[in-house]
Amino acid sequence: MAIPATSLSRPVPRQPAWQTTAIRAVPFAVALAAWWLATSPWGGLPRYVLPSPGAVLDNALELYAKGTLVSAILSSIGRMLLGFAFGSVLGVGLGILVGTNRAVAAFFMPLARFFQAVAGVIWIPLAVLWFGLSWKSVTFIIFNTVFFLVFYNTLMGVQTVPRTLANSILTLGGSRWDVIWEALIPGALPGILVGLRVGVGYGWRSLIAAEIIASGQGLGVLIWEGQRLFRIPDIILGLFLIGLISLTMDKLVFAPLQARTIERWGTSARAPQ
Amino acid sequence: MTAASAVYYRLAMGLAERPWLAALFRNLGPFVPLIAAWQIVVLLRIWPRSFLPAPAAVPQAFAFLVTESDLPGQVLRTIYRVTAGGLAGLGLGVLLGAMVGTSRGLHEALRGLIDYLQAVGEIGWLPLFIIWSGFNDRTIILTVAYTVFFPVFFGTMAGILAVPRTLANSVLTLGGGRRHVLWEVLLPGALPAIITGFRVGMGFGWRTVILAEMLIAQLGLGVMMFEARSFFRVDWILVGMVVAGVLWLVTDRFVLLPLESKTIQRWGVQVVER
Numbered sequence: 001m002a003i004p005a006t007s008l009s010r011p012v013p014r015q016p017a018w019q020t021t022a023i024r025a026v027p028f029a030v031a032l033a034a035w036w037l038a039t040s041p042w043g044g045l046p047r048y049v050l051p052s053p054g055a056v057l058d059n060a061l062e063l064y065a066k067g068t069l070v071s072a073i074l075s076s077i078g079r080m081l082l083g084f085a086f087g088s089v090l091g092v093g094l095g096i097l098v099g100t101n102r103a104v105a106a107f108f109m110p111l112a113r114f115f116q117a118v119a120g121v122i123w124i125p126l127a128v129l130w131f132g133l134s135w136k137s138v139t140f141i142i143f144n145t146v147f148f149l150v151f152y153n154t155l156m157g158v159q160t161v162p163r164t165l166a167n168s169i170l171t172l173g174g175s176r177w178d179v180i181w182e183a184l185i186p187g188a189l190p191g192i193l194v195g196l197r198v199g200v201g202y203g204w205r206s207l208i209a210a211e212i213i214a215s216g217q218g219l220g221v222l223i224w225e226g227q228r229l230f231r232i233p234d235i236i237l238g239l240f241l242i243g244l245i246s247l248t249m250d251k252l253v254f255a256p257l258q259a260r261t262i263e264r265w266g267t268s269a270r271a272p273q
Numbered sequence: 274m275t276a277a278s279a280v281y282y283r284l285a286m287g288l289a290e291r292p293w294l295a296a297l298f299r300n301l302g303p304f305v306p307l308i309a310a311w312q313i314v315v316l317l318r319i320w321p322r323s324f325l326p327a328p329a330a331v332p333q334a335f336a337f338l339v340t341e342s343d344l345p346g347q348v349l350r351t352i353y354r355v356t357a358g359g360l361a362g363l364g365l366g367v368l369l370g371a372m373v374g375t376s377r378g379l380h381e382a383l384r385g386l387i388d389y390l391q392a393v394g395e396i397g398w399l400p401l402f403i404i405w406s407g408f409n410d411r412t413i414i415l416t417v418a419y420t421v422f423f424p425v426f427f428g429t430m431a432g433i434l435a436v437p438r439t440l441a442n443s444v445l446t447l448g449g450g451r452r453h454v455l456w457e458v459l460l461p462g463a464l465p466a467i468i469t470g471f472r473v474g475m476g477f478g479w480r481t482v483i484l485a486e487m488l489i490a491q492l493g494l495g496v497m498m499f500e501a502r503s504f505f506r507v508d509w510i511l512v513g514m515v516v517a518g519v520l521w522l523v524t525d526r527f528v529l530l531p532l533e534s535k536t537i538q539r540w541g542v543q544v545v546e547r
Contacts, residue, residue: 020381023381023382024381024382024384024385024386025385026382027382027383027385027386028385028386028389031386049404049405106299107303108303109303110299110300110301110302110303110304111303111307113522114304114518114522115518117476117479117518117521117522117525118480118514118517118518118521120480121480121481121483121484121487122480122483122484122513122514122517122518123514124484124487124499125487125498125499125501125502125510125513126507126510126511126514128502129324129502129505129507129510130324201392201394202477204394205394205395205396208394208396208397209396209484212396212488213487213488220396223397223399223400224400226400227399227400227401227403227404230404232401232404235400235404236401238397238400239393239397239398239401240393242392242393242394242396242397243389243390243392243393243394243397244392246392246393246394247388247389247392250392251388
């Protein structure tokens with residue numbers, strides 16, 4: 001997100017990690033308690049509006065025992081990895097290729113902007129016609145979401161690298177290859193990582209959406225069938241897992257990576273959290 | 274030769290005199306080779322016409338959909354839903370963002386829950402929203418509001434945290450209350466970040482509304498595109514995609530972006546990167 005970095009915000013007091021975790025766990029505990037209370041006999045919320053935490057847990061164990069839960073998770077993650085791998089590699093590669101020449105970049109910018117604006121779920125009807133109701137459509141949608149987001153951000157990232165850096169490498173006898181490798185790629189890395197991080201977040205969402213429409217298995221199918229068959233515990237379980245997997249990808253992979261890159265090569269001193 | 278260069282000269286002069294014409298040329302020019310390549314692929318007959326219609330079929334389908342199938346009415350319905358959802362998300366995002374941004378304790382405690390709720394995403398909630406609220410506009414608006422809320426919330430919070438404390442302290446020293454600090458210092462100072470968050474949120478909200486329409490509505494741009502699929506009308510789907518893209522880019526370029534730069538000029542206090 002384009003929130004400008006600043007050195008003027010209040011200094012953050014250092015506190016031990018366990019303390020942060022404990023404080024952040026409190027709202028989850030409160031929400032769980034409220035949910036439990038609302039669905040208990042005292043709260044009186046009927047089961048067809050919201051089942052109790054216990055009912056959701058029982059259902060989860062049942063689905064786990066049947067094996068459907070694990071296969072749904074694995075199929076969603078598998079498609080995500082496939083689509084993301086293609087989308088990110090092509091997006092970064094083409095973004096750098098196009099971004100190195102200023103005239104070419106200026107030419108591609110309006111196209112990148114337009115396709116970035118319609119990337120993702122808007123392609124679902126076309127994907128279904130082209131690839132049928134199958135994993136191909138789903139993978140195409142993730143690829144599409146990730147590719148256009150990453151391409152656009154890489155292109156922007158390359159263009160923010162000051163030309164003086166490239167010129168000084170050339171003046172000092174470096175080749176164009178050195179310029180790309182030593183200045184453009186490291187300089188564009190913060191932008192590339194923004195693209196990858198947003199791409200993972202929205203790629204995952206498009207995956208769920210595409211699964212709802214175009215495929216027979218996965219977490220998207222779990223929640224959508226839950227809605228059709230009125231199995232609310234399925235929906236809540238799916239919702240919980242969708243959030244958990246997305247957050248894990250973001251916090252364990254991309255947040256540290258982004259923080260490192262911005263510290264190392266970025267133009268601002270501190271990384272956004 | 275001289276005639277050609279005279280034409281080129283006049284064109285260049287014309288572009289130089291009319292910056293909007295130059296901008297139009299710069300922004301639409303790149304689409305010409307793209308459409309030409311598409312036309313060539315169609316002429317090569319790699320895929321049947323029903324699979325990939327010619328570029329010219331898209332304006333034809335557009336004219337047909339406008340005159341025969343009330344496309345403007347469907348688009349207006351979509352615009353209504355995305356606007357209502359966007360404004361709801363904006364209001365809630367600013368309200369909660371301001372609460373969390375002004376209190377360090379709340380900020381620390383709620384961070385995890387809010388990150389988690391954002392990670393779940395609007396599509397994860399959609400089935401539950403349908404069960405609670407039904408197949409109607411309210412559900413779609415709620416889903417869009419959920420999308421727009423998070424970028425606005427984070428924008429407001431980050432914006433408020435970035436306002437220099439000296440400004441707030443000077444208001445307090447000069448006899449102002451906490452209310453004055455909020456309205457005179459924190460919210461105006463956060464405004465550029467709020468608008469940026471809103472812009473990002475609406476970009477994704479625009480996709481959310483179309484997706485939600487595909488899944489649950491009877492009318493709207495998303496419905497039109499999704500119905501076209503069952504008639505195997507790729508040209509109608511392409512019309513929908515172009516309309517969606519153009520409408521968003523026009524809104525973004527001519528409403529949201531100017532709003533953002535105006536607020537940054539007027540109230541921006543941040544040290545902008547670079």
